[in-house]
Amino acid sequence: MGPGAGLDEEDRILLFYFKMKSILSEADQKESPSTVVDSQATRELVCELCRNFYQLGWASGTGGGISIKEDNHIYMAPSGVQKERLKPEDIFILNDNGDIAKEPGRGLKLSQCSPLFMHAYKIRNAGAVLHSHSLNAMAATLLFDKKFSIKNMEMEKGVEGFGAFDTLEVPIIENTAYECDLADSLEEAIRNNPKSFAVLVRRHGVYVWGKDWKQAKTHAESYDYLFEAACRMKQLGIDPSR
Amino acid sequence: MGPGAGLDEEDRILLFYFKMKSILSEADQKESPSTVVDSQATRELVCELCRNFYQLGWASGTGGGISIKEDNHIYMAPSGVQKERLKPEDIFILNDNGDIAKEPGRGLKLSQCSPLFMHAYKIRNAGAVLHSHSLNAMAATLLFDKKFSIKNMEMEKGVEGFGAFDTLEVPIIENTAYECDLADSLEEAIRNNPKSFAVLVRRHGVYVWGKDWKQAKTHAESYDYLFEAACRMKQLGIDPSR
Amino acid sequence: MGPGAGLDEEDRILLFYFKMKSILSEADQKESPSTVVDSQATRELVCELCRNFYQLGWASGTGGGISIKEDNHIYMAPSGVQKERLKPEDIFILNDNGDIAKEPGRGLKLSQCSPLFMHAYKIRNAGAVLHSHSLNAMAATLLFDKKFSIKNMEMEKGVEGFGAFDTLEVPIIENTAYECDLADSLEEAIRNNPKSFAVLVRRHGVYVWGKDWKQAKTHAESYDYLFEAACRMKQLGIDPSR
Amino acid sequence: MGPGAGLDEEDRILLFYFKMKSILSEADQKESPSTVVDSQATRELVCELCRNFYQLGWASGTGGGISIKEDNHIYMAPSGVQKERLKPEDIFILNDNGDIAKEPGRGLKLSQCSPLFMHAYKIRNAGAVLHSHSLNAMAATLLFDKKFSIKNMEMEKGVEGFGAFDTLEVPIIENTAYECDLADSLEEAIRNNPKSFAVLVRRHGVYVWGKDWKQAKTHAESYDYLFEAACRMKQLGIDPSR
Numbered sequence: 001m002g003p004g005a006g007l008d009e010e011d012r013i014l015l016f017y018f019k020m021k022s023i024l025s026e027a028d029q030k031e032s033p034s035t036v037v038d039s040q041a042t043r044e045l046v047c048e049l050c051r052n053f054y055q056l057g058w059a060s061g062t063g064g065g066i067s068i069k070e071d072n073h074i075y076m077a078p079s080g081v082q083k084e085r086l087k088p089e090d091i092f093i094l095n096d097n098g099d100i101a102k103e104p105g106r107g108l109k110l111s112q113c114s115p116l117f118m119h120a121y122k123i124r125n126a127g128a129v130l131h132s133h134s135l136n137a138m139a140a141t142l143l144f145d146k147k148f149s150i151k152n153m154e155m156e157k158g159v160e161g162f163g164a165f166d167t168l169e170v171p172i173i174e175n176t177a178y179e180c181d182l183a184d185s186l187e188e189a190i191r192n193n194p195k196s197f198a199v200l201v202r203r204h205g206v207y208v209w210g211k212d213w214k215q216a217k218t219h220a221e222s223y224d225y226l227f228e229a230a231c232r233m234k235q236l237g238i239d240p241s242r
Numbered sequence: 243m244g245p246g247a248g249l250d251e252e253d254r255i256l257l258f259y260f261k262m263k264s265i266l267s268e269a270d271q272k273e274s275p276s277t278v279v280d281s282q283a284t285r286e287l288v289c290e291l292c293r294n295f296y297q298l299g300w301a302s303g304t305g306g307g308i309s310i311k312e313d314n315h316i317y318m319a320p321s322g323v324q325k326e327r328l329k330p331e332d333i334f335i336l337n338d339n340g341d342i343a344k345e346p347g348r349g350l351k352l353s354q355c356s357p358l359f360m361h362a363y364k365i366r367n368a369g370a371v372l373h374s375h376s377l378n379a380m381a382a383t384l385l386f387d388k389k390f391s392i393k394n395m396e397m398e399k400g401v402e403g404f405g406a407f408d409t410l411e412v413p414i415i416e417n418t419a420y421e422c423d424l425a426d427s428l429e430e431a432i433r434n435n436p437k438s439f440a441v442l443v444r445r446h447g448v449y450v451w452g453k454d455w456k457q458a459k460t461h462a463e464s465y466d467y468l469f470e471a472a473c474r475m476k477q478l479g480i481d482p483s484r
Numbered sequence: 485m486g487p488g489a490g491l492d493e494e495d496r497i498l499l500f501y502f503k504m505k506s507i508l509s510e511a512d513q514k515e516s517p518s519t520v521v522d523s524q525a526t527r528e529l530v531c532e533l534c535r536n537f538y539q540l541g542w543a544s545g546t547g548g549g550i551s552i553k554e555d556n557h558i559y560m561a562p563s564g565v566q567k568e569r570l571k572p573e574d575i576f577i578l579n580d581n582g583d584i585a586k587e588p589g590r591g592l593k594l595s596q597c598s599p600l601f602m603h604a605y606k607i608r609n610a611g612a613v614l615h616s617h618s619l620n621a622m623a624a625t626l627l628f629d630k631k632f633s634i635k636n637m638e639m640e641k642g643v644e645g646f647g648a649f650d651t652l653e654v655p656i657i658e659n660t661a662y663e664c665d666l667a668d669s670l671e672e673a674i675r676n677n678p679k680s681f682a683v684l685v686r687r688h689g690v691y692v693w694g695k696d697w698k699q700a701k702t703h704a705e706s707y708d709y710l711f712e713a714a715c716r717m718k719q720l721g722i723d724p725s726r
Numbered sequence: 727m728g729p730g731a732g733l734d735e736e737d738r739i740l741l742f743y744f745k746m747k748s749i750l751s752e753a754d755q756k757e758s759p760s761t762v763v764d765s766q767a768t769r770e771l772v773c774e775l776c777r778n779f780y781q782l783g784w785a786s787g788t789g790g791g792i793s794i795k796e797d798n799h800i801y802m803a804p805s806g807v808q809k810e811r812l813k814p815e816d817i818f819i820l821n822d823n824g825d826i827a828k829e830p831g832r833g834l835k836l837s838q839c840s841p842l843f844m845h846a847y848k849i850r851n852a853g854a855v856l857h858s859h860s861l862n863a864m865a866a867t868l869l870f871d872k873k874f875s876i877k878n879m880e881m882e883k884g885v886e887g888f889g890a891f892d893t894l895e896v897p898i899i900e901n902t903a904y905e906c907d908l909a910d911s912l913e914e915a916i917r918n919n920p921k922s923f924a925v926l927v928r929r930h931g932v933y934v935w936g937k938d939w940k941q942a943k944t945h946a947e948s949y950d951y952l953f954e955a956a957c958r959m960k961q962l963g964i965d966p967s968r
Contacts, residue, residue: 061884061948082940133881135951139958154417154446155375158303163419164446175880177889204880204890218324222303225377232381234962235477396659396688397617400545405661406688460566464545467619474623478718638901638930639859642787647903648930702808706787709861716865720960 038102042070043088045213046077052217053132054084058224063133063205067117068213072096074121078108096121112179116207119187124197126209128216132224137206140227141172143234148172148200149241150226158222159197160215167241168226169193172200198223279313280344285330287455288317294459295374296326300466305375305447309359310455314338316363320350338363354421358449361429366439368451370458374466379448382469383414385476390414390442391483392468400464401439402457409483410468411435414442440465522586526554527572529697530561536701537616538568542708547617547689551601552697556580558605562592580605596663600691603671608681610693612700616708621690624711625656627718632656632684633725634710642706643681644699651725652710653677656684682707764828768796769814771939772803778943779858780810784950789859789931793843794939798822800847804834822847838905839933845913846935850923853938856946863932866953867898869960874898874926875967876952884948885923886941893967894952895919898926924949 049066053059065083067076074094077086092110093102098118100110111117113131120126140148148170156162171189176182182201189199197219198208208223210216230240291308295301307325309318316336319328334352335344340360342352353359355373362368382390390412398404413431418424424443431441439461440450450465452458472482533550537543549567551560558578561570576594577586582602584594595601597615604610624632632654640646655673660666666685673683681703682692692707694700714724775792779785791809793802800820803812818836819828824844826836837843839857846852866874874896882888897915902908908927915925923945924934934949936942956966 060951061881061944063881063884082944133951135954135958138879138881138955139962142959142962142964152417152445153380154443155303155305155380158305164417165419175878175890177891201880203878214324218303225302225375228377229380231958232377232473233384236381236384238384394659394687395622396685397545397547397622400547406659407661456566460545467544467617470619471622474619474715475626478623478626480626636901636929637864638927639787639789639864642789648901649903698808702787709786709859712861713864716861716957717868720865720868722868 037071037073038093039070039075040088042068042075043091046075046091047086047088049130049213049217050077050083050086053130056134056224058132058134058205058220059083060133064131065111065113066128066130066213066216067111067113068128069096069121069126073101074098074117076111076114076117078104079111079113080109113207115180115183116186119183119190120207120209123187123190124209125211126216127212129207129209130216130220131205131207132220133205134224134227136224136227136231137200138203139231140170141200141202141204143230144172144241146172148227148230150230151241153226153229155222155225155229158225159219160210161195170196170198170200170206170223172202175202175204279315280335281312281317282330284310284312284317285333288319288333289328289330291372291455291459292319292325292328295372298376298466300374300376300462301325302375306373307353307355308370308372308455308458309353309355310370311338311363311368315343316340316359318353318356318359320346321353321355322351355449357422357425358428361425361432362449362451365429365432366451367453368458369454371449371451372458372462373447373449374462375447376466376469378466378469378473379442380445381473382412383442383444383446385472386414386483388414390469390472392472393483395468395471397464397467397471400467401461402452403437412438412440412442412448412465414444417444417446521555521557522577523554523559524572526552526559527575530559530575531570531572533614533697533701534561534567534570537614540618540708542616542618542704543567544617548615549595549597550612550614550697550700551595551597552612553580553605553610557585558582558601560595560598560601562588563595563597564593597691599664599667600670603667603674604691604693607671607674608693609695610700611696613691613693614700614704615689615691616704617689618708618711620708620711620715621684622687623715624654625684625686625688627714628656630656632711632714634714635725637710637713639706639709639713642709643703644694645679654680654682654684654690654707656686659686659688763797763799764819765796765801766814768794768801769817772801772817773812773814775856775939775943776803776809776812779856782860782950784858784860784946785809786859790857791837791839792854792856792939792942793837793839794854795822795847795852799827800824800843802837802840802843804830805837805839806835841906841909842912842933845909845916846933849913849916850935851937852935852942854942855933855935856942857931857933858946858950859931860950860953862950862953862957863926864929865957866896867926867928867930869956870898872898874953874956876956877967879952879955881948881951881955884951885945886936887921896922896924896926896932896949898928901928901930 046066046068050059053064058064062080062082065077067074076092076094078090090104090108092100095101117129120129149167151167152165154164156166156168157164162168171193173185173189186199198206200206208216208220210219233240288308288310292301295306300306304322304324307319309316318334318336320332332346332350334342337343359371362371391409393409394407396406398408398410399406404410413435415427415431428441440448442448450458450462452461475482530550530552534543537548542548546564546566549561551558560576560578562574574588574592576584579585601613604613635651636649638648640650640652641648646652655677657669657673670683682690684690692700692704694703717724772792772794776785779790784790788806788808791803793800802818804816816830816834818826821827843855846855877893878891880890882892882894883890888894897919899911899915912925924932926932934942934946936945959966
C-alpha cells in the first residue's frame with residue numbers, strides 16, 4: 001500500500017488533493033531555477049488584470065497591459081500578444097533597472113512599453129504602471145491641446161491628492177512612430193507634472209500608475225471615467241475645464 | 243480506522259464533503275465571537291451586488307456601493323476599496339443608530355457615505371441604500387437645475403408609486419468637498435421630496451434606496467435607465483420633462 | 485457493505501455520482517405532482533435567456549422577459565421580479581388558452597404581459613414571445629410616428645421573410661397606463677402587420693416573437709440592432725427609411 | 727478487483743479521471759470515422775471565439791462568425807444559427823478547395839460566407855477569416871464612399887504592415903441580396919487592395935483575415951477600434967482621414 005495507508009478515507013482524499021497541488025506547484029517551480037524571487041501570485045495577478053482590462057475595452061487588439069513591482073522585480077506582459085489570453089508563464093521579470101531577470105522564452109518579446117513603464121517606476125516610485133488603449137483616453141486627446149483639464153467632478157477624488165473641486169490636468173504628449181521613442185517626452189511630462197499620475201499620448205492612449213496595483217487600477221478607472229465624462233460634456237456643449 | 247469505517251464508499255465521500263463544509267463554516271464563525279447577529283449570507287450579498295454594480299459601471303475606481311439592513315443591523319462596504327473585489331469579511335456592521343457594531347479591522351475604514359445612508363434608513367425606513375457613480379446619473383445632473391424631471395416613460399413604473407404617465411422628479415443637491423458634508427442637504431432633499439427614492443448629487447452620482455435590497459436595486463436600475471433616456475432625448479432635441 | 489460492493493473504485497465513484505444526480509432529480513420532481521407536462525429544461529431555458537437579456541440591457545429593473553411554448557403549455561416568468569435572478573421553480577405554466585396550469589406560489593404573480601404574449605401565440609402561432617425594455621427600442625419610438633421603418637440593411641435578413649433591400653417596418657402603438665390595456669391595440673397591430681414579428685410600444689419597449697425560442701431570440705437581436713442602427717443614422721443625418 | 731487494484735488510493739482516483747476522459751474522448755471520435763484530420767481543439771476554438779465575438783456585439787442574431795485553417799482543412803460554423811451557442815460537433819470541415827470534407831448533419835447548412843472566406847484563404851494565404859456584423863463596421867460604411875480611410879492613429883499598428891502615421895484604407899464593396907453574390911466583388915477588392923486585411927460591405931459588416939486565428943482576431947479588434955474611432959471623430963467634427 002502507498003503513503004495513504006492507515007488514514008481515514010477522508011484524510012486520504014485530502015492528502016491526494018494536496019499531493020496534486022504540490023505536484024502542480026513543483027512543475028511551476030521547475031520553470032524557475034534562477035535565484036530571482038518569482039511570485040506565481042503576481043504572475044497570475046498580471047493575467048487577471050489584463051482580462052479585466054480587455055473587458056473594459058482597454059486592451060483590444062494586442063494593446064494595453066499592466067506591469068507590477070514586487071520585491072524589487074517588475075512583472076511585465078510580453079509584446080504583441082492577446083492580453084486577455086496571457087498565461088502566468090508568459091510574463092517577463094525585470095530587475096529594478098529594467099533589465100530582464102527572467103524571460104518566458106518561446107519567442108515572446110519584451111513589451112516596447114518597457115522603458116516607458118520604467119520612468120514611472122524610477123521617477124515616481126510607482127508600484128504598478130498600466131497602459132490603456134481605451135477609446136475614451138484616445139478621444140480625450142482630440143478635445144484638448146497640451147493638457148487634458150477637468151474640474152468640479154467627484155471622481156477626481158479617485159486620484160490621490162485631488163479633491164472634487166480641484167482642476168485635474170493630464171499632460172498630452174505627441175505620439176511617435178515607435179513606442180520606445182515616446183520615452184523621452186514621457187519622462188519630461190512626468191517630471192513637469194508632479195501631481196499627475198497619468199500621461200496621455202495623442203491618438204494613442206494613456207499611461208497610468210500608482211503606489212501599488214490597486215491604486216494604479218483605481219487611478220486608471222477614475223481617469224477613464226473623467227475622459228469619458230469630458231467627451232460627453234463636449235457633446236452637450238459644456239466645457240469640462242470650467 | 244476513523245469515523246468513516248463501516249460506511250459505503252459513497253456515503254464516506256459525502257461525509258467528507260460535509261466535514262469539509264463544517265470546518266470551513268466553523269472558520270467563518272471564529273471571526274464572529276460577538277453577540278451581534280452576523281449573517282454570512284448578507285455579507286456575501288453585499289459583495290455580489292458590488293460586483294454586479296461594477297459590471298454596470300456604477301462602481302468604477304473605488305466609488306459606489308451598497309448597504310443592506312438585516313435584523314436591525316446595517317451591512318456596509320468599507321471606504322476607498324475596489325468594490326468588485328470585496329470579500330465577506332471586509333464588511334462593517336452598524337447598529338440602527340449608525341454606530342459600528344463590528345468592524346473588519348485590517349486597516350479598513352468605514353465609508354464616508356455612512357451618515358448619508360443613515361438618513362434614508364431613518365427617515366424613509368429603507369431596507370437597503372446604494373450609491374452609484376454611474377456616468378448616466380452624473381450626466382443627468384448636467385442637464386437639469388434643481389430637479390431631474392421626466393414623464394411618459396414606461397420605466398417610471400420601476401419606481402414605487404409611479405405610473406407611466408406621471409412626472410418623475412429627482413432632487414439634485416450640490417456636491418461638497420467632503421462626502422460627509424452632503425449629509426444635511428441630503429436629509430433636507432429627502433424630507434422635501436417624500437415621493438422620491440433617490441437624490442442626485444451634482445457632477446457626482448446618485449443615492450437610491452428601497453424597502454429591501456431587491457427594491458433598492460430595481461429602483462436604481464430604473465432610475466439609471468431614465469437618466470440615460472433623458473440624455474439620449476436631449477441629444478435628439480426632445481425635452482424629457484414634457 | 486452497501487450497494488457499491490464488488491465494484492471497481494472508479495465504478496463506485498461513478499455510481500455515487502449518478503445516485504446523487506438521481507436524488508437531486510427526484511427532489512425536483514416532488515415539486516411537480518400535477519399531470520401537466522412540466523419540462524425542467526424549459527424552466528431553466530427561460531431563466532438562462534432572462535440572464536442573457538439582462539446582460540444585453542433588455543431587462544433592467546424588473547422589465548422585460550420571455551415566455552416559451554412547449555408541448556402546448558407556455559412557460560412564463562412572474563411579474564415584478566429581477567429577471568436575471570429567476571429560478572426554475574419561479575416559472576408559471578399556462579395552458580394554450582392562457583389559463584394558469586401550474587403556479588409557483590410563494591406570492592409570485594403572473595406577468596401583466598400574459599394577455600399580450602397570448603395574442604402572438606394565438607394569432608401568429610408563435611413558439612416563444614419576448615418583451616424587451618432595451619433603450620434602443622425605446623429610442624426608436626421617439627424617431628418615428630406610426631411605424632419604425634428601415635431599409636437596405638443586411639441585418640434585415642435576421643427577420644424571417646426579409647431581404648437586405650426590403651423595407652422593414654415595425655408598427656408603434658401608444659403606451660397605456662396599465663400593461664394589460666395594451667392588449668387590444670397590440671392585437672390590432674399584429675393583425676394589421678402580418679409581415680412583422682414585432683410591435684413597438686411608445687416610450688416603453690418592444691414585443692418580439694418567433695416560431696421557437698431560437699427564432700424569437702435571433703429576431704429580437706436583429707430588431708434591436710436595426711433600432712440602434714436607426715438611432716446612429718439619425719445622429720449622422722442619415723434617414724434610415726430611405 | 728478491477729484494473730485499479732494494487733495502486734495507491736490517489737493513483738486510482740487519478741486513473742479514474744483519465745479513464746473518464748478517455749471514454750468521453752472516444753465518444754467524440756465515434757463521430758469522426760473518416761480519414762480527415764479532425765482537430766477537436768480547433769472545433770472548440772471556433773466555438774470559443776464565436777462566444778467572444780457575441781460578447782463584443784459582432785455576432786448578434788445569427789450574423790458573424792469565424793473560420794480557421796488547420797492542417798489544410800478549414801473549420802467553419804454552420805449558417806443561420808446562434809453563434810454564441812455553437813457546439814464543437816456543429817462545425818463543418820472543408821478541404822482547401824472549399825469542398826465539404828465532413829459535415830455535422832442534423833440539418834445544419836454550410837454558411838453562405840463560405841465562398842467569400844475561400845477568397846481570403848486562396849488569394850492571401852490566410853490562416854483564419856472572420857466576418858463581423860459590428861455596428862461600428864456598419865456605421866463606418868455610412869461615413870465613407872469607396873474606401874474607409876484613417877491616419878495618425880496608434881491602433882493602426884494592430885494591422886500588419888501599418889505604422890501609427892500611415893494612412894490605413896479599407897475598401898467598401900456594395901452589399902448584394904444574396905451573400906454568395908458578394909464573392910466576385912470581394913475577390914476584386916482583395917486583389918486591388920493588397921495591403922488591406924479587411925473588406926467592408928456597405929450597411930452590412932466586415933470581412934477580416936490574418937495569417938492565423940490570433941492575427942485575424944487582433945486585426946479584427948484593431949479595425950473595429952478604428953471604425954469606432956472614426957465615428958466618434960465625425961461626431962466631434964474631426965476628419966479621420968487627415
